[in-house]
Amino acid sequence: MDTCPFCTTYKDLPSTPGGILFEDRLVYVHHYCRDEGPSYLGHLLLKTKRHVPGLADLTEAEGQAIGQSIARLSKALQACTGAEKIYAEAYYEVVPHLHLHLMARYPETPQAYWRWKIGEWPQAPQGGPEAIAALCEQIHAYLAQTVSGSVEPNVE
Numbered sequence: 327m328d329t330c331p332f333c334t335t336y337k338d339l340p341s342t343p344g345g346i347l348f349e350d351r352l353v354y355v356h357h358y359c360r361d362e363g364p365s366y367l368g369h370l371l372l373k374t375k376r377h378v379p380g381l382a383d384l385t386e387a388e389g390q391a392i393g394q395s396i397a398r399l400s401k402a403l404q405a406c407t408g409a410e411k412i413y414a415e416a417y418y419e420v421v422p423h424l425h426l427h428l429m430a431r432y433p434e435t436p437q438a439y440w441r442w443k444i445g446e447w448p449q450a451p452q453g454g455p456e457a458i459a460a461l462c463e464q465i466h467a468y469l470a471q472t473v474s475g476s477v478e479p480n481v482e
């Protein structure tokens with residue numbers, strides 16, 4: 327789809343702060359970065375590589391890839407930010423290409439900012455490209471320690 331920004335910007339992502347945190351053949355994850363001003367630290371975007379309009383349009387394989395990515399990146403995000411909880415939100419209203427927001431909820435977050443207001447908390451840890459890149463470096467290191475390529479840890 328030529329007019330979809332998420333279909334056309336994938337190739338530019340390595341130049342965004344922190345680059346691509348994780349990818350396989352179906353999905354990829356990067357840290358959100360606003361065009362101007364500081365961004366909420368600990369806000370990841372998980373996107374499908376294919377133009378998928380919504381959750382009901384996922385293939386089984388894409389659904390599995392999303393689930394695995396959520397598990398891996400949530401663990402990494404929690405470990406690297408000290409978050410007490412990771413939120414996953416998917417609305418795909420502004421850009422109708424499936425993407426999930428993975429948001430770190432910090433322990434000090436007032437309850438008034440829980441759930442969909444999480445990004446509005448004025449005292450939330452925020453940072454520019456350098457802070458985002460530093461956090462992404464930690465996440466990369468965590469993933470490198472816990473995920474060896476695409477090999478699954480031993481499970482029963």
Ligand SMILES: [Zn+2]
Nearest residue numbers: 330333377423
């Ligand atoms: Zn698209």
